Amino acid sequence: MSRPEPDPASGPAPGGAAARSPEVAADVPLADYTTLGLGGPAARFRVAADTEELIAAVAETEAAGDALLVLGGGSNLVVSDQGFPGTVVHAESRSVEFRNADEGRVRIRAGAGVPWDPLVARTVAEGLSGIEFLSGIPGRVGSTPIQNVGAYGQEVSQTIVEVLVYDRRTGERRTMGNADCGFAYRDSVFKGDDRYVVCEVVFELERSQVSRPIRYAEVARALGTEAGSRVPLDQARETVLELRRGKGMVLDPDDPDTRSAGSFFTNPVLDPPEYAEFARRAADLLGPGVEPPAHFDADGRAKLSAAWLIDHAGFTRGYGSPARISTKHTLALTNPGDATTEDLLALAREVRAGVAKAFGVTLVNEPVMVGVAL
Ligand SMILES: Cc1cc2nc3c(=O)[nH]c(=O)nc-3n(C[C@H](O)[C@H](O)[C@H](O)COP(=O)(O)OP(=O)(O)OC[C@H]3O[C@@H](n4cnc5c(N)ncnc54)[C@H](O)[C@@H]3O)c2cc1C
Numbered sequence: 001m002s003r004p005e006p007d008p009a010s011g012p013a014p015g016g017a018a019a020r021s022p023e024v025a026a027d028v029p030l031a032d033y034t035t036l037g038l039g040g041p042a043a044r045f046r047v048a049a050d051t052e053e054l055i056a057a058v059a060e061t062e063a064a065g066d067a068l069l070v071l072g073g074g075s076n077l078v079v080s081d082q083g084f085p086g087t088v089v090h091a092e093s094r095s096v097e098f099r100n101a102d103e104g105r106v107r108i109r110a111g112a113g114v115p116w117d118p119l120v121a122r123t124v125a126e127g128l129s130g131i132e133f134l135s136g137i138p139g140r141v142g143s144t145p146i147q148n149v150g151a152y153g154q155e156v157s158q159t160i161v162e163v164l165v166y167d168r169r170t171g172e173r174r175t176m177g178n179a180d181c182g183f184a185y186r187d188s189v190f191k192g193d194d195r196y197v198v199c200e201v202v203f204e205l206e207r208s209q210v211s212r213p214i215r216y217a218e219v220a221r222a223l224g225t226e227a228g229s230r231v232p233l234d235q236a237r238e239t240v241l242e243l244r245r246g247k248g249m250v251l252d253p254d255d256p257d258t259r260s261a262g263s264f265f266t267n268p269v270l271d272p273p274e275y276a277e278f279a280r281r282a283a284d285l286l287g288p289g290v291e292p293p294a295h296f297d298a299d300g301r302a303k304l305s306a307a308w309l310i311d312h313a314g315f316t317r318g319y320g321s322p323a324r325i326s327t328k329h330t331l332a333l334t335n336p337g338d339a340t341t342e343d344l345l346a347l348a349r350e351v352r353a354g355v356a357k358a359f360g361v362t363l364v365n366e367p368v369m370v371g372v373a374l
Contacts, residue, residue, distance in 0.1 A: 030083060033090070034074035035138060035251060036334075037259050038341045039370070040083025042069070050093045051111060051199045055166045055173065058197050061087040062168065069370060070197055072140035073115065075251075076147065076261055080371030081341045091142050093199070098126075104207040107161065112142025112198050116149075123205055124233045129212055130159040130205035132236040133219070136244040138251050138262075142198040146190045147366070148183045152240055153215025156203070157183035164200040173199065185303070186266050186366060211236035218243065248328035256336040257326040261367040264333040264348060265306040268361050275302040281360050286312060306363055307331040313358040315351050323347040341372060348374055 024046050030039030044066065048054035054070075061068045067086025071077075093111030096119065101107045106128055110119060120135050133154035143149070144156045145163050160183075163176045176196075182189035190196050206212075210230040214220045220227045222239050231239075244250045248257030270278055275294070282292050292312075294302040307330040318327040323339040323346070326332035333347055352363045352374065365374050 024087070028088070030071075030074070030077075030079045030088065033071060033088075034077050034079055034261075035259065036078065036261055036341075036344065038081070038335055038339070038344065039074075039077070039079025040081050042084045042086075042088040044087040045090065046087060047090045047092050048113070050095065051164070054089065054091055054093055054112060054197065054199055057087075057089045058166055058168065059171065061089065068194070070142075070194075072112070072143040073138050075138040076143065076367045078261060078341060078344065078365075078367050078369050078372060082371060084370055091140060093142075095200075096122075101204060106205050106207060108203045108205065109200055110141040110203070111200055112140060114141040115139075116141055116144060120237070124237045127207060127209050127233065128205040129208040129210065129233055130154075131156070131203065132211050132233050133214075133216075133240055135237040135240045136250040141201050145181055145183075145188055145198060145201060147186045148188050150186065152219050152243075154212065155183070155185075156201075157181070157188075159203045159205060161202045161204045163198055163202070165196040165198055167196060169195050185269070191368075209233060246328065248326045248332060248334075257328045257332065257334055259336060260326060260332040260334045263306070263331040263366050265310075265331060265352075265363040266366045267306045268304050268309070268363065270302050270304065270361070272300045272302075275300075278302075278304070278359055278361060281358075282312075285358060304361065309355045309359055309361060309363070310351055313351075313354040315354060320347045320350075325351075345372060345374060 024044045026044060027041040028045035029041050031037050046057045048057045058068060069084050069088045071088050071090045091112040093113040095111040096114055097109045099107045116137055116139050117135065119141060120131050124132055133152040134149065137149055137151060145160060148155050148157045160178055163181060165174050165176055167174050209232060211233055213228050213230055215227060217227055219239060222243055223231055223235060225231060241250060248255060252258045293305045293308055296302050310330045315325060317325055317330055319325045323343040324334055324336055326334050333344055335344060356362050
């Protein structure tokens with residue numbers, strides 16, 4: 001068992017003032033626990049140091065008839081300026097177990113509160129392949145199944161074997177296999193439904209010094225190789241970190257562009273008639289020579305680039321004040337310093353309306369909204 005380094009992304013570490021107390025703390029500012037640095041106070045705030053405490057805190061909150069918010073690293077949350085009127089349970093369970101499995105595979109069972117990127121770093125250092133392209137993503141292990149965290153052609157659904165959950169409907173713990181999780185692009189049965197509290201996640205990785213095949217042309221280009229090839233794990237990680245830093249997608253207290261919730265909008269997926277209408281509007285607006293980037297699946301559904309849509313609807317990097325589009329990446333909405341959640345939402349609504357007007361496509365937010373709606 002080991003304890004990875006605390007994630008600097010995720011608010012005060014377990015030794016911090018609120019975290020040290022096993023008691024229920026009152027009026028804890030959630031801005032200190034979100035990567036946007038936004039959010040009013042939690043009426044009540046409890047820290048769960050292991051799976052048992054997590055389940056107990058959730059069950060007690062329910063028994064008291066209080067509203068519940070499970071908090072990980074706060075990197076995918078937009079919290080109301082008014083805060084949260086119920087109990088926030090901060091998942092801080094940090095247990096990690098590595099076990100050999102069949103055919104050179106290794107199973108990792110990690111508690112919900114384990115910081116994600118230090119775990120990725122450890123797997124890379126130990127020669128385990130499967131999550132290397134997910135380097136640099138903030139947050140905790142327990143949140144990774146919620147929106148099937150993904151980047152550069154890798155998603156956690158490719159390596160999650162099972163998820164131990166507490167089922168709030170039945171009051172029982174339950175092990176859900178990969179197929180039970182309903183994984184899809186930035187989605188799962190857990191997203192938008194607070195029935196399940198993720199307590200532990202089991203990943204299965206391959207013992208290998210080289211990465212999984214590269215799926216992204218951008219990564220291949222940066223490594224001077226071709227999509228489909230495999231590279232040493234540490235090179236894969238360093239390259240992804242470098243690419244992400246260039247986009248302000250690795251948390252850095254000195255870089256205001258990283259005070260975000262990552263990508264604010266998901267890439268829209270259109271069925272063939274919707275895509276035909278979109279392509280017609282794009283050609284009318286931008287001329288027939290402009291080809292909007294799209295990735296087609298086997299059923300002919302097109303995944304568009306939300307960043308391209310925002311750019312071509314006229315919203316450039318750095319747009320907006322006091323909340324602003326990142327100067328490094330069109331898809332990240334940021335709080336460079338003195339914005340409020342309402343400011344951020346006003347910017348998001350303006351961008352969404354501009355894209356809908358230009359292209360007839362309605363963007364959907366990726367982060368979870370707490371006490372607010374877009
Ligand atoms: C700079 C930056 C870059 C990012 N890049 C990416 C990226 O490349 N790919 C990507 O997919 N995401 C990305 N994100 C988004 C975010 O990091 C991930 O979604 C991450 O998994 C969220 O983890 P968290 O612990 O911070 O979750 P939180 O923000 O704390 O919570 C998110 C949601 O999960 C729920 N939740 C948290 N823990 C549990 C639990 N144990 N059980 C049940 N529900 C729970 C919360 O209630 C909330 O609804 C990025 C964010 C930032 C700020």
